[in-house]
Amino acid sequence: MPQPDTLAPAGAFSDAERAAVYRAIHTRRDVRSQFLPDPIPEEVLARLLLAAHHAPSVGFMQPWNFIVIRDRAVKARVRSAFTRANDEAASMFPDARRALYSAIKLEGIAEAPVNLCITCDRSRGGPVVLGRTHNRDMDLYSSVCAVQNLWLAARAEGIGVGWVSIFRDADIRAILGLPDEVVPVAYLCLGRVAELHTEPELQARGWRQRLSLNDLVFEDGWGRKGDLAAGAAI
Amino acid sequence: MPQPDTLAPAGAFSDAERAAVYRAIHTRRDVRSQFLPDPIPEEVLARLLLAAHHAPSVGFMQPWNFIVIRDRAVKARVRSAFTRANDEAASMFPDARRALYSAIKLEGIAEAPVNLCITCDRSRGGPVVLGRTHNRDMDLYSSVCAVQNLWLAARAEGIGVGWVSIFRDADIRAILGLPDEVVPVAYLCLGRVAELHTEPELQARGWRQRLSLNDLVFEDGWGRKGDLAAGAAI
Numbered sequence: 502m503p504q505p506d507t508l509a510p511a512g513a514f515s516d517a518e519r520a521a522v523y524r525a526i527h528t529r530r531d532v533r534s535q536f537l538p539d540p541i542p543e544e545v546l547a548r549l550l551l552a553a554h555h556a557p558s559v560g561f562m563q564p565w566n567f568i569v570i571r572d573r574a575v576k577a578r579v580r581s582a583f584t585r586a587n588d589e590a591a592s593m594f595p596d597a598r599r600a601l602y603s604a605i606k607l608e609g610i611a612e613a614p615v616n617l618c619i620t621c622d623r624s625r626g627g628p629v630v631l632g633r634t635h636n637r638d639m640d641l642y643s644s645v646c647a648v649q650n651l652w653l654a655a656r657a658e659g660i661g662v663g664w665v666s667i668f669r670d671a672d673i674r675a676i677l678g679l680p681d682e683v684v685p686v687a688y689l690c691l692g693r694v695a696e697l698h699t700e701p702e703l704q705a706r707g708w709r710q711r712l713s714l715n716d717l718v719f720e721d722g723w724g725r726k727g728d729l730a731a732g733a734a735i
Numbered sequence: 736m737p738q739p740d741t742l743a744p745a746g747a748f749s750d751a752e753r754a755a756v757y758r759a760i761h762t763r764r765d766v767r768s769q770f771l772p773d774p775i776p777e778e779v780l781a782r783l784l785l786a787a788h789h790a791p792s793v794g795f796m797q798p799w800n801f802i803v804i805r806d807r808a809v810k811a812r813v814r815s816a817f818t819r820a821n822d823e824a825a826s827m828f829p830d831a832r833r834a835l836y837s838a839i840k841l842e843g844i845a846e847a848p849v850n851l852c853i854t855c856d857r858s859r860g861g862p863v864v865l866g867r868t869h870n871r872d873m874d875l876y877s878s879v880c881a882v883q884n885l886w887l888a889a890r891a892e893g894i895g896v897g898w899v900s901i902f903r904d905a906d907i908r909a910i911l912g913l914p915d916e917v918v919p920v921a922y923l924c925l926g927r928v929a930e931l932h933t934e935p936e937l938q939a940r941g942w943r944q945r946l947s948l949n950d951l952v953f954e955d956g957w958g959r960k961g962d963l964a965a966g967a968a969i
Contacts, residue, residue, distance in 0.1 A: 505939035508769070511762060511931035513893030514755060521752035522759050522891040526786045526884050528745060535742070552760045554948045557886070559900060561937040563946045572955040590868040602865065631836065631942065632900045634824040639900050641872070642879045642920070649883035650760050652791070657756040659747030666793060666866045666873050678957040686876070697745035703795040705739035708865065712797045714788045721806040723912040 525653045528697065532661030533606045536613045536692030545658050546615065549691075552654035553619065558643035560631030564623065565644045565686075568677055570616035575676065579688070580610040582672035583665060590667055605706055608665045613690035618673070619648050624682040644686040651689075661694035759887045762931065766895030767840045770847045770926030779892050780849065783925075786888035787853065792877035794865030798857065799878045799920075802911055804850035809910065813922070814844040816906035817899060824901050839940055842899045847924035852907070853882050858916040878920040885923075895928035 513519070550567050558564060570576060587607065594602050610616060621644040633639040652662045665688045673685045703709055720727025747753065784801050792798060804810060821841065828836050844850060855878040867873040886896045899922045907919045937943055954961025 505932070505936070507932045507934055507936075507939045508930045509933050510929065511764075511893075512929060514758070514891040517751065518755035518758065519891040521748060521755035522887060523782070523786065524748070524752065525756050526888060527789050529789075529791070530745075531791055548757070550952060551948060552757065554946075554951065555761050555763075556883070557763070557765055557898065561935055561943040561945075563951075566951045566953060566957075568953045568955070568957065569961070570955050575955050586869050590865075593863045593868055605865075607866070626943070629827045631824075631839075631937070632841070634827055635820050635902055636900050636904070638875070642875075642882075645876045645879035646883045646886075648876075649790070649880045650887075652880075653756060653884075653887065654760060657748040657753040659745075664791065666870050668869055670870070676956075680957065683957070695744065695746060696742045698739070699741045699743050701795055702739070702741075703865070705741045709795040709860070711795070712788075714785060717788065717797075717800045718784060719800060719802045721802070721804050721809050722910075723800075723802065723914065723917070727803070 525656045529652055529656045530661070530697045531702065532663045532690070532694060532697065533609045533702070535661055535694045535696055536609045536690065537695060538614060539693045540614050541660060541691060541693065545660065549651050549654050549658065549660065553647040553651040556643065556646035556650045558646070559633045559639035560626060562626045562630050562633070562640055562643060564621045564625045564640040565647045566620045566622065566683070568618040568620065570618065571614065576610055576616055578676045579616065579673070582668050582676065583608055583610060586667045586669050601708065605708065607667060609663055609690045609692070610665065613663070613692040615691040617689045617691055618677055618685050619644055619687045619689065620679065621684045621686050622682060623684060641684060641686060648687045648689070655691065659693055660691055661697065663690040664688070665690060759890045763886055763890045764895070764931045765936065766897045766924070766928060766931065767843045767936070769895055769928045769930050770843045770924065771929060772848060773927045775849050775894060775925060775927065779894065783885050783888050783892065783894065787881040787885040790877065790880035790884045792880070793867045793873035794860060796860045796864050796867070796874055796877060798855045798859045798874040799881045800854045800856065800917070802852040802854065804852065805848065810844055810850055812910045813850065813907070816902050816910065817842055817844060820901045820903050835942065839942065841901060843897055843924045843926070844899065847897070847926040849925040851923045851925055852911055852919055853878055853921045853923065854913065855918045855920050856916060857918060875918060875920060882921045882923070889925065893927055894925055895931065897924040899924060
């Protein structure tokens, strides 16, 4: 089969461009409390959605939809669903952790000017999708890649993003009117920010510390430590 | 509860920095055929792994491990597992699609100097994880965010990445020796590239076209078209 005639030179970025990509990656935060009330300009939101739409997807399935939520009544229903689930969540933690858990603000649904649900339509592309024949979750993973594209683009735009995951699935489905074949993969809060935490907020609050990357790298098989892992570079 | 004292100014990037982030997002490709045989310098691989490790994770769970595979014998076993699964996959497509499916190269396992399996340890952080109380898949999604961070960083470094998903789960588990609680989320092929396709390869080959973003955006609920979606910006 001939190669399609769409290859073009594509090497490494300049040092400055590369640094910008790493800056987005390393300074991105999960935002709950820093949202400013300013509206997000339509052209900025359009660029963020376009970035999400250019995520990789299994078999070029593009299983995502983007539900932009600005209606205060819809947000209020979502926030109620969060509160109900979060009360259930708090009760699952041992006593020693529950007080800290309940003190941590975990969402900015009402304050963020835009909420965004990124979904996965599991039926898109028909019953057999290239690359999804053996791992049925690949479509969900594609939608998650869209989330991360949007999150990094948002950092560059000065827009903070918070991912709220503490909901009963049935509540979000009912509020947003999702068909059965559509999974609400991520419920995001978006708004302009002027400040971000310099480290993950859960670390700053003493909930959990960053692990050593060195401990997480293996070579050629699970549990096998090699030269890379022993190096000083990571 | 007082705010932790780690807030710092964090606004939008400069126009040039923002353009670099979008360049990574829009020119990233799933690579199967363009890998050069050059080794990936250790410091580059270390930067890519650090980018992955700075992905968002539910409850700061950091459920990922990184298995770096350079051993030719391990790669050969993985490639055999792919071939077996891909033969099964081809048989699932209707006749009209099977010839095209079988003609598309879907992996560069042997040619890519580095293979990388990014996993998710579902037991990390104990039985109750903040943010994962109601959606048990959030840890898998965290590992996918690590994949996408690495993929974008790789684009900036001039490293191509291909995600191979056509395996029987049991084969990859056996080859890499994964414990039961560890899920192989992504099997990636990495190598330096000098050329990339200017559009997704599956589109260039006529497998599937990019959808209109406009058709994928709703406002305040499923199926509701609003002003944003009607705008010319996307």
